[in-house]
Amino acid sequence: MMFNYRMYHCIGETRCLLRKDVIDTLYAALPPTTVKFSCELESIELDPLTTKPILRFIDGNTITTKGVIGCDGGKSILANFLNLKPTKMFTASTIRGLTNYPHGHPFDLEFTKFKKDGILVGRIPIDNNMVYWFCSQQHISKDEEIWKNPEVIRQHTIELLSNYPQEFQEMAQNADMNSLSFTHLRYRHPWELLTGTFFRGTVTVVGDAMHVMGPFLGQGGSAALEDAVVLARNMAQLGLNHAESGSKVIVHSVGKAFDQFVRQRRTRVVRLTLQAYLIGMLVTSSRLKKIIWIILLILLFPNQNSHVDYDCGDL
Ligand SMILES: Cc1cc2nc3c(=O)[nH]c(=O)nc-3n(C[C@H](O)[C@H](O)[C@H](O)COP(=O)(O)OP(=O)(O)OC[C@H]3O[C@@H](n4cnc5c(N)ncnc54)[C@H](O)[C@@H]3O)c2cc1C
Structure with missing residues (x-):
């Protein structure tokens, strides 16, 4: 079966880093006992x-x-x-995740977006093993509580990507469960x-x-x-x-x-x-x-x- 989708290579410099690394760096620069969790x-x-x-x-x-x-x-x-x-809500929501490829991923080190059937998928490797991805769709009005369960997010993403090639489904399948989040977009x-x-x-x-x-x-x-x-x-x-x-x-x-x-x-x-x-x-x-x-x-x-x-x- 042919996979028809629109693919976009993003122009300009894109840098992807882990939020934890940013927070750790800022935290380390502060005097001890400054931060209370x-x-x-x-x-x-x-x-x-x-x-x-x-x-x-x-x-x-x-x-x-x-x-x-x-x-x-x-x-x-x-x-x-x-x-x-x-703040106001867009009619879209986004799932985000990180997937680790212990033996290295096969993707180019660039930010790429794919669009098919109204679902936008973005992917950018952070290094040779870790890939950040997101998946945007029309927002589904469900009880927001269910999206706190990473397994629900994972299953939902696999379904969303069912018309995408195997590599996308594997990306969702093997996602780090702690990294999965679902956000109704606001502005x-x-x-x-x-x-x-x-x-x-x-x-x-x-x-x-x-x-x-x-x-x-x-x-x-x-x-x-x-x-x-x-x-x-x-x-x-x-x-x-x-x-x-x-x-x-x-x-x-x-x-x-x-x-x-x-x-x-x-x-x-x-x-x-x-x-x-x-x-x-x-x-x-x-x-x-x-x-x-x-x-x-x-x-x-x-x-x-x-x-x-x-x-x-x-x-
Ligand atoms: C799907 C998606 C993709 C994005 N992609 C990008 C991107 O590619 N590049 C980019 O630059 N930005 C991106 N962003 C935006 C980025 O995530 C936010 O702009 C950024 O996190 C804002 O940082 P912040 O510290 O202001 O707020 P937040 O990251 O929301 O942090 C707020 C903190 O305050 C805490 N908090 C909230 N309420 C309370 C309370 N009552 N008491 C104590 N603590 C509280 C929260 O727990 C949290 O730790 C994206 C956002 C989304 C939703």
């Missing part, structure tokens, strides 16, 4: 007397802070505190990024909490790292890496650093989320509407890859 935030409020943010955790503990940088993802509690609108509307207030006093949001976007450009995580560089730079320029505790100057400087951070990031994240939004609409809407999205993409982003040609500056 397993602290689930329940709510945040401002102290009525000092206006300092008070964080309340599920386990009953509270922390009064000099400043809060909320990087709690697409369902951010901190974003709610800033009165940002709830923050580009207009909200254009007009939204992303800091209040000494509380701000970064990464997905600020600008969750569809993964159609593969830039969400990269943009979060850019946020970190820009924010850290602003804080250091205002002397906050050496600040004494308790001073009113700190509160003022933290607010100023957050203000500058939001100003410097707004254009970049508006453009990224807008482009990702238009591509998301293009891949998930009917044929007639696709024309609108194509025209807008051509007009607003004549160079489709301009988003990678960006420098957020030095730390």
Whole structure:
């Protein structure tokens, strides 16, 4: 049987790395005891007397802070505190996984996408043995809880790829069970990024909490790292890496650093989320509407890859 599909080789440089490696590297650069794990935030409020943010955790503990940088993802509690609108959902969902080939995989070291019957599969080797892949489809409205079971995700992926060649099914079959995830794709509307207030006093949001976007450009995580560089730079320029505790100057400087951070990031994240939004609409809407999205993409982003040609500056 012939396997008819559209295959895309992605233009430009693509680097794939394990999230764990990024987190381990950042963690190792911090002084010991800086990080506390397993602290689930329940709510945040401002102290009525000092206006300092008070964080309340599920386990009953509270922390009064000099400043809060909320990087709690697409369902951010901190974003709610800033009165940002709830994020919206695309009509698509994506399964992601890693497959280890102990004797080496047969794939070229490049990012390749395949499309057949409305199912988009992407694949990129991380090294000679490990391959990252994803599989996007129309979202299925089922109880979200079932997707917490990796075996359900694996079986579902094998079914989805039943019309794909054997190598794709094997990829799903042999996936590392701990790596499998199912995500209903969400986004923050580009207009909200254009007009939204992303800091209040000494509380701000970064990464997905600020600008969750569809993964159609593969830039969400990269943009979060850019946020970190820009924010850290602003804080250091205002002397906050050496600040004494308790001073009113700190509160003022933290607010100023957050203000500058939001100003410097707004254009970049508006453009990224807008482009990702238009591509998301293009891949998930009917044929007639696709024309609108194509025209807008051509007009607003004549160079489709301009988003990678960006420098957020030095730390
Ligand atoms: C299918 C898919 C493919 C993607 N592909 C790419 C890609 O190729 N390239 C790219 O750059 N980006 C990609 N992204 C986007 C990328 O995953 C995100 O942009 C990135 O993870 C955002 O990082 P973050 O730290 O802001 O949020 P997250 O990674 O969501 O981390 C948020 C953290 O906050 C924690 N948290 C949440 N709520 C609470 C709470 N109440 N209390 C305490 N902790 C809390 C969570 O447990 C989590 O650890 C993709 C996303 C998806 C869905």
